[in-house]
Amino acid sequence: MATMTMIQALRSAMDIMLERDENVVLYGQDVGYFGGVFRCTEGLQARHGRTRVFDAPLSESGIVGTAIGMAAYGLRPVVEIQFADYFYPASDQIMSEAARLRHRSAGDFTAPMVIRMPCGGGIYGGQTHSQSPEALFTHVCGLRTVMPSNPYDAKGLLIAAIESDDPVIFLEPKRLYNGPFDGHHDRPVTPWSKHPMSDVPEGYYRVPLGVPAIHRPGQAATVLTYGTMVHVAAAAVAESGIDAEIIDLRTLWPLDIEPLAASVRKTGRCVIVHEATRTGGFGAELAALMQEHCFYSLESPIERVAGWDTPYPHAQEWAYFPSPARIAAALRRVMEE
Structure with missing residues (x-):
């Protein structure tokens, strides 16, 4: 066991899956060299190379659209939408393509892909960096929608999501990125704040999807x-x-x-x-x-x-x-x- 924040737990999950499965690739805006706006992917490009962890243009529809093609081809892309508020340009790709691919192809194709999105408020991010759009995804047949509350679950759920043969919307509450809190904060919890960590296994484990x-x-x-x-x-x-x-x-x-x-x-x-x-x-x-x-x-x-x-x-x-x-x-x- 190791003490980890949610950011560290998510990074550990992606690191493990990049190591275990050569078909896993990570990309999105600033997720490569920079390590993501919240540093969830920090160090992964240096460890796994620029063909496995790389940056994408500022085009959410392009990020998700290429991920659907990769997933249909046999890869397991894990893409990041920098904030959940930004998913709307990619909504047609998510809801009309990724979610329906298994059904419309009668099972000939699947979309084993994960779309990670930081969600929720608490950092004074304003209207375009603070939304919680989870209900929109739960309405769409063919999508799995996940939102962890602690580092242990975050790591296990993300591993299970990457291994899923269906598209997974993986929502990450920004207020919890640096650890659980007592519920009484009266000020923003920024990505740079220090908060208690949780015990998380360092190796591979799964938390099954769909189980409360x-x-x-x-x-x-x-x-x-x-x-x-x-x-x-x-x-x-x-x-x-x-x-x-x-x-x-x-x-x-x-x-x-x-x-x-x-x-x-x-x-x-x-x-x-x-x-x-x-x-x-x-x-x-x-x-x-x-x-x-x-x-x-x-x-x-x-x-x-x-x-x-x-x-x-x-x-x-x-x-x-x-x-x-x-x-x-x-x-x-x-x-x-």
């Missing part, structure tokens, strides 16, 4: 969440004193519904938390699923705690985020019903 994890066991209520909000929810549970079970989705879709439903049937109460805008967010899908699977076990209405229905508020982002206080208030409401 119980972050905290509990009996009184269930919190369904993912990414940065796992840690904020944990702070809220501690603040509220309510014995809530926190489930970290890890993979948003496809997702094993039964562990989520089993928890909600056990507790009878459910709070769903995500950083993205509330309306049309992935929390709405989770609420519908829990209503379908757990209706006769629910003791109170399902609560959602999310970002505002507004363009990303640069100057007010720390008010925009679900806070421990907002989540604790939702937990108290479901307990009072």
Whole structure:
């Protein structure tokens, strides 16, 4: 085991897969010599060469389009979109080509590729560097959508994503890049801040896609969440004193519904938390699923705690985020019903 930040864990995963599989290639804007804007790929070009880790022009559609061709040919490209906000020019390539390739070819071709995207706010990046677009990807059949909450899961999930024969959208919360936190930050967590690290195996291991994890066991209520909000929810549970079970989705879709439903049937109460805008967010899908699977076990209405229905508020982002206080208030409401 070694102590790693999420950045170091992601780099370790890519390093291992470049070593294990000659078909793996890494590229994107500044990911080669520079090591990426967040330094996730730092040193990998020097270690594996410029034909395996290289820079691409500032063209998201070109990056993803060439990755689809490489994947259909038999390579396993891992490409980086510098910020999740920048994926929109490549949306047709992702949603109309990569996601459909297996189906439209009747299984003759697959798209074993990973698209890494730093997502979410917390660094005062403004409207074009802070979005959480995960719900857009979960709506598209044929894509796998992943968002880890800690370095251990980040490494294992990325290895599993690279080995997947389907295209994977791998979303990386920027607030967690330098380690988990206690959920109470009132200032940006920059890529250069120092935060606690996590124990991560140095070698190869997988965290299976599609399997949620119980972050905290509990009996009184269930919190369904993912990414940065796992840690904020944990702070809220501690603040509220309510014995809530926190489930970290890890993979948003496809997702094993039964562990989520089993928890909600056990507790009878459910709070769903995500950083993205509330309306049309992935929390709405989770609420519908829990209503379908757990209706006769629910003791109170399902609560959602999310970002505002507004363009990303640069100057007010720390008010925009679900806070421990907002989540604790939702937990108290479901307990009072």
